[in-house]
Amino acid sequence: METDYKSLKEGGFMRQVQKNNFSARIKVVGGRLTAEQLVAISAIARKYGAGHVHLTSRQSVEIPFVKLKDVPAVRADLEAGGLKSSVCGPRVRTVTACQGSEICPSGCIDTYPLALAISERYFGRQLVHKFKFGVTGCMNNCLKAEENDMGIKGGYIVEWLPEQCNLCGVCIKACREGALAQTDSEVLIDQEKCNNCGRCVKACPFDAWHGEAGYILSFGGIFGNRIAVGQQLLPIISDEQTLFRVADAVLAFFDEHAEACERFRSAIDRVGWDVFQAAVEGAYHGR
């Protein structure tokens, strides 16, 4: 029998060193699985695998040692357990996320619904090469936004509320950018230095800072054979509509400009960062 490795791979079954064994890659969005899904995974790993799973570096789960003949049965059991196979190859991959503001006290944005929305819109979309999105809730960057082709980091656009402030000085200490200074009667902010980290908002014990949540985007991160940090090219974005307009433009740029087998970062490098910047700025301004 001729084995169609390509379709196997698209369906998330990765060929192993051991002949006729495949590692079943399961789709996980934002690193979240329900307790029921975990039970289903456990059952499949016992029945068709070797009784263990592998947690991937991108928050997915793989069940190794699935036999070729069992692939259809595993697919069926996955579906029955409310799970799907993940993807591999030249397309939009698993969208990763930290726990964000729903759970983490440092979080500025609710990462999971955003990861779901991104996944809903782009997951599996065919491109010239793989493309990774990652969502991290704040400047602490637990999810390492800049490693991704497009990273999204939560931040705050901050505003000082004089009526609430008792000039305790905590925010001045919390700010790591040196953007804040205090006089006898007020707190002064240097907008040039502010990087929207939101630490002043989080630290103030008197609710004297208002923080409007926003997205800080980075582009062209790559952390495999080649290592390069994603670049921030736009100001913080405060609405999801603009975020998706920019993301659409980014993938369109990749579709339009990339040569065969070229990663996004290499495509930007070759075409020119000025050209790419003009494209994302256009989308940012709604052009």
Place this chain on the structure above:
Amino acid sequence: MADRVEFAIDETVDITDVVCPVTFVKAKVALEELDAGQILAIRLSDGEPVVNVPRSLKDEGHQVLKLADNCDGTYTLLVRRMEED
């Protein structure tokens, strides 16, 4: 700006001898030994503790009243113990 008023302190705790995350735990335990409405004075160090502890206690539902710089690398934080909800 909030009015500067004096508060009557019921109890004092020094958390300058511990490090994160025990700073918060020690302050929280001391606070919970008080009755609702009583005021705790917490002596805490500059740096991490002063940035994190006041807000954490506020997030626990207690009322932060005042933070004073002792000008010796420590601060005194006054917190009113609130009822559990």
